[in-house]
Amino acid sequence: MTAQVELDPVIHAQARLKVTTALATLPSGDRLSFPRLQQLLEMTAGNLSTHLRKLEDAGYVAVTKTHQGRTPATYVELTPSGRRAFDDYVAALRQLLTTLPEEAP
Amino acid sequence: MTEKPMTQDDDARPLAAADRLALIEEQHARVASALDVDERLLYSVWGLAWLIGFAGLYATAGSDPLIDLPHEGAVGALLALLVAAAVLTAVHIARATRGLRGVSSVTGAMYGWTWMLAFAALPVLIASAERLGVSDEALDMLWTTLPGLLVGVLYMVGGALWQDRFQFGLGVWILASTSLGSLAGLPGVYLVLSLAGGGGMLAAAAWFAVRRRRGAAR
16 A cells, blocks of 8 residues: 555645635735635635635634725735645645556556 | 535545646646736837837938928827837736735835836936927937836846846846947937837747747646
8 A cells, every 4th residue: 555645634625725726826925815816716705715714723824804995805825834734735746646656447 | 325415615526636736736827827917918018119119200200201200290109109008017917916915016016116206207307408408309319218228227127126037138138229229329229229129028028928838838
């Protein structure tokens, strides 16, 4: 059997993998508004909120609530540990691919 | 068997490692291209504005112009082209970076203001020279070469900010074209700015197009 490769369960869910990937694409130190993130991911606001909360609970995502004039604005960014978790996740996937031989048809 | 409740996302569907990596790459590319400022578009627009605008100045200048059209019309056309390019640039950058905050957007905003304020200061300086009784030819030379100086220097600064050697090199090229072109006097400098300046930017657009295609086919 293959050596056990740990895949981070927080990121593993497909929707959260998309969210994390999108945020990891930003340069470190940058954050994205909730509506723009929602538009890029093509997710409903409720769905995105749910996944962001789970990522926030894990300490992978930081959510900043601010005001632009009178309208409240929410910005989302990956924390340093979130970025590390994403890099580790991608590295683990690569390792899975190289250690697993091609599956027999 | 129990019926699985439908969820909004497809979390329940297991994905193989290869599919996950593909998903990550696709998502990354999608977001990167949505947030990306497209150099091909910007260099094409500015390159065309310079190429056509300065060619118009060259062709209508002097007592025996190549094209018998009013020189003032060509000046107006150049200004209109430059304003159109500036508006297009501002709209494109604002769209691409919408909703983006943080380190890079502060850098970008300051850089954008640098362009705007530099070009706002320019007419003031030239008007001051005019008040001192500078000849019309000298004014034409200032109007032609000072913007070239600013563009060259600002491209070099942009190259320094984003560690972009190509943009830095283009700045050097524009700076060299403008300063050496000024030695050709009027109207020769117009032709230099049209071909070397505008042509240089169009070459830059082409280079970025090739680089992107190569990156996509990687």
